[in-house]
Amino acid sequence: MKRILALSILISGFALNANAQKKEQQKIKTVIDEVIVLTENGEYSKVLDHTYPALFTLVPKETLAAQMDEIFNSAEMKITMNNCSTGKVGEIKKGETTEYAIVPYNYTMSMQYTSDEATAEVVDMTAGFLKEQFGEDKVKVDAETKTIVIENESEMLAIRDNGTEEWKIIELKADQMQMMEMILPADVYEAVR
Numbered sequence: 097m098k099r100i101l102a103l104s105i106l107i108s109g110f111a112l113n114a115n116a117q118k119k120e121q122q123k124i125k126t127v128i129d130e131v132i133v134l135t136e137n138g139e140y141s142k143v144l145d146h147t148y149p150a151l152f153t154l155v156p157k158e159t160l161a162a163q164m165d166e167i168f169n170s171a172e173m174k175i176t177m178n179n180c181s182t183g184k185v186g187e188i189k190k191g192e193t194t195e196y197a198i199v200p201y202n203y204t205m206s207m208q209y210t211s212d213e214a215t216a217e218v219v220d221m222t223a224g225f226l227k228e229q230f231g232e233d234k235v236k237v238d239a240e241t242k243t244i245v246i247e248n249e250s251e252m253l254a255i256r257d258n259g260t261e262e263w264k265i266i267e268l269k270a271d272q273m274q275m276m277e278m279i280l281p282a283d284v285y286e287a288v289r
Contacts, residue, residue: 120263121185124197124254127263132180135203140164148255148266150279172211179204179247185254191283196255198268198288202248209242219244229271253288255280 127146134142141161152160168175183200209219216239223244227235236245251268268276268288277285 117188120188120195121197124185124188124199124263125182127254128182128185128199128201128252128265131265132182135177135180138168138176140168146265148253148264148279151266154275154278172209172214174206174208174210176206177203178206189287191281191287193281194255194257194284196253196284196287199252199254199265201250201252203250205246205248207244207246214242216242253280253284255284 131143131146134140134146141164144157144161144164155163180203181201183202186198188195188197207222219237219239219242223235223237226244226246230246230248234247236247237243238245252265253268254263254265256263266276266279273289276289280288
């Protein structure tokens with residue numbers, strides 16, 4: 097009888113933990129869905145409200161917002177992001193000072209040169225750089241409209257510091273791991289690198 101009771105308690109504990117996990121994964125999904133809407137609407141500086149705040153120890157939020165505004169609202173180039181979608185929110189893991197989960201996502205970024213000064217050579221040079229970064233098969237060029245389209249798959253990290261309620265996000269990129277080491281808690285960095 098004691099074994100049956102112990103087993104029932106154990107199963108109930110697993111069920112409660114699984115339910116809590118799903119609830120938090122849904123909270124993460126809600127934050128990411130909001131970020132996708134902001135991104136697709138071109139409200140890039142508002143995305144920073146959902147960005148892991150440790151990033152702002154390297155670059156102040158206001159500086160980053162100004163840089164994003166300059167890039168995305170340039171007179172020389174029109175940049176849009178669309179077709180953003182997320183995969184399943186990964187298992188939420190507990191670090192020493194945080195909780196975190198990895199979330200895969202896809203997006204399409206279009207970069208159209210709008211300046212007459214942008215020659216075919218400039219477009220090709222930019223496309224070449226992007227092909228090195230993202231891969232030959234992920235970058236398409238429309239020479240006639242001077243548009244470069246990137247279809248990419250990536251991952252983001254949803255992270256919440258202990259004692260806080262809100263989930264924040266930051267993109268995980270292999271070429272930015274040096275920066276990640278500076279802003280993520282050491283145990284989280286080791287787990288995601």
